[in-house]
Amino acid sequence: MEIAPDSALLVIDVQKGFDDPSYWGPRNNPAAEENIAALMDAWRESGRPVVLVQHASRPGSVLAPDQPGHALKDFVEERRHDAPLITKTVNSAFYGTPDLAAWLTARGIGQLVVAGIQTNMCVETTARMAGNLGYDVLVPLDATHTFDLAGPAGLSLTADELAAATAVNLQGGGFARVVTTAQLLSAAAQVTA
Template identity: 65%
Template sequence: MENTEINDNAALIVIDVQKGFEYEFWGRRNNPDAERNIATLIDAWQETGRPVVFVRHDSLHPGSPLEPGTGGNEFKDFVEERRGKGSGPEVLVRKTVNSAFYGEPDLDAWLKGAGVSQVVVVGIQTNMCNETTARMGGNLGYDVLFPLDAMHTFDLAGPFGWTQTAEELTRATAVSLHGGRFARVVTTEDVLEGASAR
């Protein structure tokens, strides 16, 4: 990968790293290293005073693993214990749809108010909320970085009896985002090197 420059005020957007995604409801997942890489990036952002956005999905569907007021709605422990620990700006965005740009408070307004033009998207799920947020971020004019090893997804059934594994979905998302120039698909190492080079 070519050199990845990370702005001094690039925002890390940590999407839906919630306990409900540990439930068997979702099926088989990929990338067991996702949580370790997410934690490493949060630490790097907080140590350098860069802005961090924590996004939580508050499902409107009764019985959902992500329903508000249930244990599944809570952030995973490694995320919750890091919230509020950085020296830079931080915000909690609550959403009920896929895109973090359709939540409360308004993410686009918060980022623009902080002078942010570059975002790094991590979290759960790769081909759902992460991809939707990345696409919308690209449409809104942000330079979007998408470290593929700092996220995961699950096997999924679709129409016509089609199914795709988590790995296939991840590859399709990466090709669509990168090839379509919505985002630059990178690795955690690329982002860390770019962040420390500034």
Template identity: 60%
Template sequence: MEITENAALVVVDVQKGFEEADFWGPRNNLGADDNIAALIDVWQSTGRPVVFVRHDSSKPRSPLRLGYEGNDLKEYVQERRGKGAGSELFVTKTVNSAFLGTPDLGAWLTAEGISQVVVAGIQTNMCVETTARMGGNLGYDVVVPYDATYTFDVVGPFGWRRGADEVAQASAVSLHGGGFARVVTTREVVEAAG
């Protein structure tokens, strides 16, 4: 796998509010935060660009709502902001896709001459998947390190319940099988980028 010299790492919604298990329910992939941190470290040490994304929920009870501590980025992410040798962008959004946030991610990527994006963060099947799908639709070479994402159990139509692992795997199959992104491991990305 090739990770280009100016590939952007897009770190999606790694926020304190996702630690509130009573709100979200059971999650998968307890090693995701370590993998996200490893990706940020490699990107910053190699001078590649990093995009930090924060979800500002408009729902009054959401742990990700503005003005609530859960809206803040997790400490390990916040501590890394501004530490890299490469360019950095901070995007806020109120919908699933980082491409529909402020400032305009697509415009920034174009201005920076970036054609490859690596998308990691929370939740696998929500904002990570939507950002990856849109990136693929917009013509970017999208890579998703699956084990640098996580999600939660979910209830769908007809009372269907799916565990977090099932939901994440379905998301990965849809992204990879549908040609939106290459779904790989953090190790593969780190080795290619290091």
């Protein structure tokens, strides 16, 4: 695996409001935050760009701008440095402010690594759209997490089942390559060694 020298790491919606199990229910992948932090550190050390994305939900949500849960988690804020911040109100980071595609185009960036919360929502939607726009997209599934979800007619899936479906959708559908954090860290270290 090759990581471009200017590969951008998108850290999506790693916000305090996702720490409320009474609101979201059971989650998967307790190592997600540790893996996101490792990727942020590796990208910063190698001089690659990091872009933060923050969801601004409607009033009443734990992610609404007037709620404490809107804030980025401390480990992300501590690593923010000069990273640009995209604010969005929908699932795709490409529909945010400032314009993500314009920012990437202005820098000639063609490869994206998409990590964050939730695996099957904003991470998957952003990765699908990035793939459609022609970016080379890598998704370290172990640097994401999601929650159990109920659907129509009593159908429900666990967070692990949803993450597996996302992996199949993204790679099987040709939107992105699903990888691990360890693979990315190894590849990033080889390029900068």
